Amino acid sequence: MQTRNPLLDEFAKLTTGAMGLAQAAGEEAKAAWRAQADRFVAEMDLVRRDEFDVLKDEIAVVRAEIAALKAAASAPAKAGAGSSTDAASPPDSAG
The missing domain is CATH 1.20.5 (Single alpha-helices involved in coiled-coils or other helix-helix interfaces)
Known part of the structure; x- marks a missing residue:
């Protein structure tokens, strides 16, 4: 019990x-x-993760555009250098 x-x-x-x-x-x-x-x-x-990812993607696009613009700007300079007629200028007669 x-x-x-x-x-x-x-x-x-x-x-x-x-x-x-x-x-x-x-x-x-x-x-x-x-x-x-x-x-x-x-x-x-602080920045939230989704905002960071969006900004990261935008920066990647801008970098690609800058690289394309640099390539486009340097292409005419390279193409024009080989076809110039006065690429080899005659020596100066004065000196």
């Missing part, structure tokens, strides 16, 4: 209450930490 000890029952209730309080305090601390971290990130003015 099992007997109920009121002292042990009260101790069990107290322990259960303390564990609930500790768990609630832990969740509250976690929420406060998350809020502080969010505030810190907002103050740092």
